[in-house]
Amino acid sequence: MLQQILHDMYIDPELLAELSDVQKHILFYKMREEQLRRWKERETWESLAQDKGLRPTKTKRAASDKHIQWLLGADGEVWVWIMGEGPGDKPYEAISEELIAERARLQAQREAEELWRQKEAEITKKFRDALANEKARILAEKWKVEMEDRKAAKVLEERIQEEFKRKEEEERKRGEEQIRLQEEQRAKELYWTLKQAQLHCQASEREEREWEEQLRRSKAADEERSRRAQRARDEYRRHSLRAIQKGTVAGLSSMFQELGQSHEQEARLYHHLPGPGPPQPLALPV
Known part of the structure; x- marks a missing residue:
């Protein structure tokens, strides 16, 4: 009977009224799948036929006053209903539980x-x-x-x-x-x-x-x-060059003090960074 319904894309209202909510969800889902399958099959066939020259290329239709007016939501976008999120809809988890139990x-x-x-x-x-x-x-x-x-x-x-x-x-x-x-x-x-x-x-x-x-x-x-x-x-290179240019021991002493302060700041910064283990000490090149 399901195959006949999917073939005709029609179900008798009296038979539909006898189905439970879960069975209705399953039936509508199957009918939607069948619609998509037919549409994809038709599009594939038309594409192959057009590539092989079996059918002429579609021409644009003459301008017509007919048009489609989509329902818009409060945000001005096309209104879309998502199963489980509409007013009065069951939560997605409940629908999933019912579908699993029904299967x-x-x-x-x-x-x-x-x-x-x-x-x-x-x-x-x-x-x-x-x-x-x-x-x-x-x-x-x-x-x-x-x-x-x-x-x-x-x-x-x-x-x-x-x-x-x-x-x-x-x-x-x-x-x-x-x-x-x-x-x-x-x-x-x-x-x-x-x-x-x-x-x-x-x-x-x-x-x-x-x-x-x-x-x-x-x-x-x-x-x-x-x-x-x-x-x-x-x-280290910059302070070494500066100390060599000055040629004074005071320059080297100031360099090591600045390096020590910089090392402490970087150590504090690394202490707050996420990492797999404790911070590694900075190694000065020789």
Whole structure:
């Protein structure tokens, strides 16, 4: 029936009214997928046909007074409805939970129907064979009895048939109950399997983001250490040249004092920067 609905892109209103909200969401989602598939297929075919010269290039239509007026929101942009964010909509998590539960229930229902068909066939065959054997036995006995006993044999046959019918009905009820319990158990198993897969996917994405953030911070710390080391080497060369030009011990003493202050400032700055470990001491080139 779903294939027929997707083929016609139409569903009877009475049938639609019997569906639950989750089933309606699933049906509308499938119909939208079918629309997109048909549109992409048509666009691909027209593109191939135009490339191979099977169809003429589309020409612009003459100007027309017909136009489309899109509904605009309060911000002046085209109004868009996002599932789960509209007024009165269920949260996305609730819709996701319902879809997972519905998928699990439908799959378990299909499996239960298949199991019940097999079970019903086994029960029917079992009692049909037993009844056939019993009828054969009764017929064999009936041939041995006298004419006056035929009525009693008929009554016996009917009573036996009723007894077998009662037992068959009891067996069917037990089989239906067993299948129902298996269906419920299977639905729970499928639900938890799908739920665990969803949680695992979310955890993997979170771990990947944390790893990328740690890598970025580590790279930033390495770059900052390289810049500080380069500044220290440049500062050392600059003060060395200045001391040589002055040719005084006082110049060298002032240089080392300035280098010590600069080293303390950089150490305090590095202390506040994020990094994987304690700050490394600045090494002056020799």
